[in-house]
Amino acid sequence: xxxxxxxxxxxxxxxxxxxxxxxxxxGFSSAAGPEECRVIPNCMARDREKHVYIGSxxxxxxxxxxxxxxxxxxxxxxxxxxxxxxxxxxxxxEDKAPSHxxxxxxxxxxxxxxxxxxxLQTNCDQVVFEEFQFASYxxxxxxxxxxxxxxxxxxxGPARDPxxxxxxxxxMLLIDSGYSHTTVTPLxxxxxxxxAIRRLDVGGKLMTNYLTRLLSLRQYDMRNDTYLVNExxxxxxxxxxxxxxxxxxxxxxTRGEKRVPxxxxxxxxxxxxxxxxxxxxxxxDPSTKKKLGVPGEAEDILTLGNERFTVPELIFNPxxxxxxxxxxxxxxxESLSVLxxxxxxxLLANIIVVGGNANISDFIYRxxxxxxxxxxxxxxxxxxxxxxxxxxTWEGGAALATNTEALSTLSVTKQEYDEHGSAxxxxxxxxx
Amino acid sequence: xxxxxxxxxxxTMINFGxxxxxxxxxxxxxxxxxxxxxxxxxxxxxxxxxxxKRARNANPNTSSHDTTAKQDAKILRELxxxxxxxxxxxxxxxxxxxxxxxxRISHGKVTPAVRKILQSQKTFANHLSDYEALSALASxxxxxxxxxxxxxxIRTPGTTTPHPASTxxxxxxxxxxxxxxxxxxxxxxxxxxxxxxxxPLNSESTTDAPMTDAPxxxxxxxxxxxSHPADNDPLLMxxxxxxxxxxxLEKLLAIPPSSYNEARGEWTEEDRRKPIRxxxxxxxxxxxxxxxxxxxxxxxxxxxxxxxxxxxxxYGA
Numbered sequence: 001x002x003x004x005x006x007x008x009x010x011x012x013x014x015x016x017x018x019x020x021x022x023x024x025x026x027g028f029s030s031a032a033g034p035e036e037c038r039v040i041p042n043c044m045a046r047d048r049e050k051h052v053y054i055g056s057x058x059x060x061x062x063x064x065x066x067x068x069x070x071x072x073x074x075x076x077x078x079x080x081x082x083x084x085x086x087x088x089x090x091x092x093x094e095d096k097a098p099s100h101x102x103x104x105x106x107x108x109x110x111x112x113x114x115x116x117x118x119x120l121q122t123n124c125d126q127v128v129f130e131e132f133q134f135a136s137y138x139x140x141x142x143x144x145x146x147x148x149x150x151x152x153x154x155x156x157g158p159a160r161d162p163x164x165x166x167x168x169x170x171x172m173l174l175i176d177s178g179y180s181h182t183t184v185t186p187l188x189x190x191x192x193x194x195x196a197i198r199r200l201d202v203g204g205k206l207m208t209n210y211l212t213r214l215l216s217l218r219q220y221d222m223r224n225d226t227y228l229v230n231e232x233x234x235x236x237x238x239x240x241x242x243x244x245x246x247x248x249x250x251x252x253x254t255r256g257e258k259r260v261p262x263x264x265x266x267x268x269x270x271x272x273x274x275x276x277x278x279x280x281x282x283x284x285d286p287s288t289k290k291k292l293g294v295p296g297e298a299e300d301i302l303t304l305g306n307e308r309f310t311v312p313e314l315i316f317n318p319x320x321x322x323x324x325x326x327x328x329x330x331x332x333x334e335s336l337s338v339l340x341x342x343x344x345x346x347l348l349a350n351i352i353v354v355g356g357n358a359n360i361s362d363f364i365y366r367x368x369x370x371x372x373x374x375x376x377x378x379x380x381x382x383x384x385x386x387x388x389x390x391x392x393t394w395e396g397g398a399a400l401a402t403n404t405e406a407l408s409t410l411s412v413t414k415q416e417y418d419e420h421g422s423a424x425x426x427x428x429x430x431x432x
Numbered sequence: 433x434x435x436x437x438x439x440x441x442x443x444t445m446i447n448f449g450x451x452x453x454x455x456x457x458x459x460x461x462x463x464x465x466x467x468x469x470x471x472x473x474x475x476x477x478x479x480x481x482x483x484x485k486r487a488r489n490a491n492p493n494t495s496s497h498d499t500t501a502k503q504d505a506k507i508l509r510e511l512x513x514x515x516x517x518x519x520x521x522x523x524x525x526x527x528x529x530x531x532x533x534x535x536r537i538s539h540g541k542v543t544p545a546v547r548k549i550l551q552s553q554k555t556f557a558n559h560l561s562d563y564e565a566l567s568a569l570a571s572x573x574x575x576x577x578x579x580x581x582x583x584x585x586i587r588t589p590g591t592t593t594p595h596p597a598s599t600x601x602x603x604x605x606x607x608x609x610x611x612x613x614x615x616x617x618x619x620x621x622x623x624x625x626x627x628x629x630x631x632p633l634n635s636e637s638t639t640d641a642p643m644t645d646a647p648x649x650x651x652x653x654x655x656x657x658x659s660h661p662a663d664n665d666p667l668l669m670x671x672x673x674x675x676x677x678x679x680x681l682e683k684l685l686a687i688p689p690s691s692y693n694e695a696r697g698e699w700t701e702e703d704r705r706k707p708i709r710x711x712x713x714x715x716x717x718x719x720x721x722x723x724x725x726x727x728x729x730x731x732x733x734x735x736x737x738x739x740x741x742x743x744x745x746x747y748g749a
Binding site: 081114117126183188191195252305319321324331339340343 | 681
C-alpha cells in the first residue's frame with residue numbers, strides 16, 4: 001500500500017476480539033507474544049431480581065433461574081451496537097475495566113462471520129474509528145485468523161519454528177461451528193475462497209433450543225431456563241457413532257415387552273441455586289423417580305435418553321427437524337465442488353474444526369467418517385480440532401499480532417480512515 | 433415472520449383447471465389467470481380422486497417427503513421457534529447510570545453517523561431484508577447513474593439477486609433457479625464468471641490484495657522422496673490432480689464475497705432423494721406409526737395413546 005510509509009508508528013499493542021454471538025474472546029497481543037485471553041459472555045443479562053449483568057459481570061450471578069439475555073450479536077453478525085458498546089466499555093475502556101486499554105494507542109483485530117451484510121460492516125468500521133478511535137484496525141472473517149495457528153501441530157505433525165515470524169498456513173479447510181451457525185471456509189494463504197464458503201444454519205443455539213423443546217415436551221417445562229439447558233447440553237450430549245444402535249438402546253420398548261434402559265441413559269441432577277449451584281450428570285437410577293414427591297429428598301432429576309445424541313445429530317442431519325439443508329459433511333463437499341479439483345487433496349487433508357460445538361464428544365470422529373464416505377477414495381481425509389476450539393480463532397489472531405509487519409499490511413490506520421472514508425475501508429477489507 | 437413468509441408465497445387454488453393466483457402483492461381486484469394445463473397435474477388428480485385410497489397415498493411432490501401443507505407450516509413454525517433467542521420477548525435496556533459519563537472515559541464527540549448506528553434498533557432480519565430490497569432494486573435498474581465502470585460489469589444469468597418478498601426458510605428453494613447446478617462433485621474447474629457476483633466497481637480493490645507477488649502455493653521447499661524401481665508401474669502409480677495455475681488461483685481469490693443468502697448451504701439433490709427420518713413425537717424413537725387423525729408419528733402403542741390423548745382433545749388439530 002502506498003500509504004503505509006506515511007502512516008505513523010504502528011501501535012505496539014493489539015487488542016484481539018473474536019466477537020462471537022455467545023461469548024467474545026478478547027485479549028492483548030504484541031510482538032512480545034500473546035497475553036491472556038478472556039472468554040466474556042457477549043450479552044446483557046437480567047435475573048429474576050431484575051438485576052442487570054453486563055458481560056463478565058455474569059460470573060457474579062448466583063441464580064440463573066429465569067434469567068434472560070440480550071445479545072448484540074445476532075446470527076453471528078454484530079447488529080446492535082448500543083448493547084455491544086455497553087459491553088465493550090465495561091470490559092475495555094472504563095477506568096475499572098478488567099482489560100483496560102486506551103484505544104488511541106491500541107490496534108484492533110476484530111472478527112466477523114463470513115458473508116456479512118455490507119451495511120453491518122460499514123457500521124462496524126464507523127464505530128471502531130469514529131467512536132472508539134482505535135489507532136489501527138483489521139476486520140476479517142473469523143475463520144481467516146485460524147490460518148495463523150500452527151495447523152500441522154494440530155495434526156500432531158512437527159511444530160513450527162518459534163523463531164520465524166508467523167505466516168498463514170498455505171492451505172486448509174476451516175469448519176467453524178459456533179452458537180449461531182456452522183460455516184465451511186477453504187483458506188489459501190490466510191485468504192478465504194469466498195465463492196466456496198458454505199453456511200449450515202445449525203449452531204449451538206438451535207441445538208439448545210431443540211433440547212429445550214424435547215425436555216419441555218417430555219419432562220419439565222424448561223423454556224425459561226435455556227441457560228440451564230445449555231449446561232445440560234454441554235454436560236450430556238455426544239455425537240453418536242452408531243445412531244441406530246444407540247436409538248435401540250435407549251428405547252423403552254413396546255407395552256408387552258419393556259426394555260431395560262442401556263448405559264446411554266443418564267440422569268442430570270438439576271441445580272437448586274442454594275445448596276447446589278451447578279447441576280451434574282450421573283448414571284441413571286430407575287428407583288429415583290419415585291423419590292420425587294418425598295419432601296426431604298429435594299432433588300430434581302431430568303432423565304436423558306435419546307436426547308443425548310439426537311440433539312448434536314442435527315449438525316449431521318438437519319432434515320431431522322425439517323430444516324432443508326444437507327448435513328455438515330455434504331456442505332464440505334458442496335464447498336469443494338466449486339473449487340478446482342487440484343486443491344481437493346490438500347483441503348481434505350487439512351480440515352480443522354473450531355467453535356464450541358467441536359467440544360461435543362466424538363464430533364471429530366463422526367465428521368471425519370462422514371467426509372471420508374463422500375470424498376474421492378484417493379484423497380486422505382484428516383479432521384482435527386485444536387486444543388481449545390473455542391479460543392482457536394483468538395489464538396490465531398494473537399499469533400498474527402506478533403508479526404507486526406504482516407499485521408500492518410493488513411490493517412487500516414485511523415489516519416487512512418480519516419483520509420479515505422469508510423467506503424475505502426470496506427473495499428480494503430474485501431467487501432463489495 | 434412466518435406470517436410474512438406464507439403470505440409471500442403465492443397461494444394457488446385449483447378449480448376445474450383454472451388456477452386462481454392470489455399473490456400477496458397482486459392488484460387488489462380479484463385476478464383470474466388462465467394457465468396452460470400441461471400434462472397430468474398431480475394436485476388436480478389429488479382433488480378429484482378416483483379412489484379414496486389413491487388420494488391418501490398420492491404424493492403431490494415427487495420427493496420423498498410426505499408432508500401436507502399443514503405439517504409444512506408446523507415445521508416452519510417450529511423452526512422459527514428454534515431460531516429464537518428466548519422463549520419470551522424480552523427487552524433489557526442499557527442501564528441508565530451509563531448514560532451520563534459517570535465513571536468512564538469519554539471518546540470525544542459522538543459523530544452523527546455513530547449516533548445513528550447506536551440508536552438503531554434494527555434486527556438482523558431487518559438488515560437482511562433491506563439488503564435484499566436494495567440488491568433487487570440495483571438489478572432492476574439498467575445502469576446506475578453512479579460511476580460507469582471501465583471494466584464492464586459481468587452479470588451472468590446465474591447471479592440472481594434474492595427475491596425481496598421471500599425471506600426466511602423458504603428462500604433457498606427458489607434461489608438460483610437458473611444457476612447450473614453444481615451438484616456433480618467431480619467437476620473440474622468452474623469458470624469464475626459463473627460464480628462471481630459482479631466485480632467491484634473500482635479496480636483498486638484487486639491491487640489491495642496482499643501478497644500478490646509471492647506465488648500462492650509454491651512447491652519449492654518440498655523435496656520429492658527418493659525414486660523407487662516400481663515408480664513407473666501403472667498399477668502402483670498414484671494420480672494426483674495437477675495444482676491449478678497461478679492465474680486460476682488469483683482469479684479464485686479475487687472473487688468477492690457472496691451474499692448472506694447465497695452462502696447458505698443447499699439441500700443437495702442426493703439428499704433430497706433420501707427418505708427423511710421420522711421420529712416419535714412423544715419419546716423420540718423411530719416414528720413407525722402414523723396417527724390416523726393428524727398424521728403425526730409415534731413409535732408404538734404406549735406413545736400413540738399418549739399422543740391421542742392430546743391430539744383428540746386439542747381444538748383445531
